[in-house]
Amino acid sequence: MGKNLVTAQIRGETRALCLGALMVVCSAITYYILGTTVLPLYHKSVWTKVSNCHLLEADIRDHEKLDGKKVPQYPCLWVNVSATGKSAILYHTEETKEKNRQCSYIPESLEDYQEARIDVETIRGRFKEHQTFPCYSDPEEIERSVLLRRIYTPQTLFKWLFWPTFMLTGGIFIIMMVKINQALSMLAAQR
Incomplete structure (x- = not known):
């Protein structure tokens, strides 16, 4: 029973790490696309x-x-x-x-x-x-x-950057939670 639980935890941690890494990569790609398309148009708009x-x-x-x-x-x-x-x-x-x-x-x-x-x-x-x-x-x-x-207003820029920022923060949070969980599991196993 204990071995099955550890295997299930390892699979779950691996999936969570993959999800977090995928979220970080997708947000980085989205930032790149927005940085090459929307940001130049925002900076070019001088009518403020x-x-x-x-x-x-x-x-x-x-x-x-x-x-x-x-x-x-x-x-x-x-x-x-x-x-x-x-x-x-x-x-x-x-x-x-x-x-x-x-x-x-x-x-x-x-x-x-x-x-x-x-x-x-x-x-x-x-x-x-x-x-x-x-x-x-x-x-x-x-x-x-x-x-x-x-x-191209600051509100439009905020709207475009909200979801990639949310996804990046969520991905980093998932990775941090898995790493903290792994560290606490190692401490508990050593005691």
Whole structure:
């Protein structure tokens, strides 16, 4: 009976150690992935100062309207605002600026032109209705554009890093508990 109990304890300890090590390895891989994808985007986002934007102009840019300029095949909203005492172009998020510098807002459905046009006109109507609204600007004023909504905030970073940190802590805790249990078993066996 005693030999079976010791064998079962050894198997259980081995499985617990493997689980703890697997949790630590998975969290390290997740940290690496987040460190190469999300962290550079977070550091690149310089729009941290909350400002008040005043609408100067909201115009829908169509491919029919602008002759001679390269314009996308979908309608997009271009918004000019006054933020921190200067005129600036408003972008919806950080990704909007990366996708198309000519558009402040890009509609979600680009396949159906009429649906995209209605979406853009709805957003333009909201801007004209609320002429003053909060926006994000660069406090050092290196970046001249402003954002309506930030994607990469400290809260977002916390949300992304919570589960890998929880898994790393849990894995280390499991390994420590098994090692403490083994040490106490050795002390008890020596007495």
